[in-house]
Amino acid sequence: MQTAHPAPRKAPRPRADALRNRERIVTAAREMFVEFGPEVPLDEIARRAGVGNATLYRNFPDRDALVREVVCSVIDRTAEAAEAALTETGDAFEALSRFVHTAADERINALCPMMSSTFDQHHPDLVAARERVERHVAALMERAGAAGQLRPDVGVGDLMVAVAQLSRPPAGAACLHVDRFVHRHLQLFLDGLRAPARSDLPGTTTTLEDLRQA
CATH class of the missing domain: 1.10.357.10 (Tetracycline Repressor, domain 2)
Structure with missing residues (x-):
């Protein structure tokens, strides 16, 4: 008798607020890259997006990813x-x-x-x-x-x-x-x-x- 394997768990869908935070970060980054150039501090992007630094780095671990x-x-x-x-x-x-x-x-x-x-x-x-x-x-x-x-x-x-x-x-x-x-x-x-x-x-x-x- 074969042992039944549990069905693989689906990855949880991102919460709506998490998606909104990501969108705010991308919007703020685009605006600041255009206004100030590529070296704008990521902390400043997080501030304009209205999120904490941890939230930014959780979504984008480095500048290239952003x-x-x-x-x-x-x-x-x-x-x-x-x-x-x-x-x-x-x-x-x-x-x-x-x-x-x-x-x-x-x-x-x-x-x-x-x-x-x-x-x-x-x-x-x-x-x-x-x-x-x-x-x-x-x-x-x-x-x-x-x-x-x-x-x-x-x-x-x-x-x-x-x-x-x-x-x-x-x-x-x-x-x-x-x-x-x-x-x-x-x-x-x-x-x-x-x-x-x-x-x-x-x-x-x-x-x-x-x-x-x-």
Whole structure:
């Protein structure tokens, strides 16, 4: 007669207040990383989040873990904005434009300096988030191209580089003063993406693989 083994216990679900604390920490970290740069003390992040130091370290044992969570959360929101744009049934180029402006507001590129040599850029969570947003952006551009609204000599890499450069003032308090210029310059860039093209671009179309190898 075989001995019955007890069913494996399920891991307890996080309590609602624990989830709220984690969300508050990530929100506070994103704000302070953008305002003050990557070396802002974790104790200050905990203070802004309204939690104790122990709560912060229980959720994020080190700075890299917190930075990865912040970056992934911003990329996820950017992907959600691209998904929402893909559901729009109106003008394809206008949907792409709205996505670009929304992506700029996430300020993901102000966080890029924190991806230091110790930051695991190949972490599965980060890779999955990045692939998701890249896939949706490619679909947005393909739809605008099929409608004859997007010039044919640009690729997803071109779009990503331009958005990064135009919406990435250096992290720090002073960067908040130039936010009013970001959407103005993004719109100038978007106007240059419209078909028919008014000039020949130097070089070749930039792909995502080009960016990864850069």
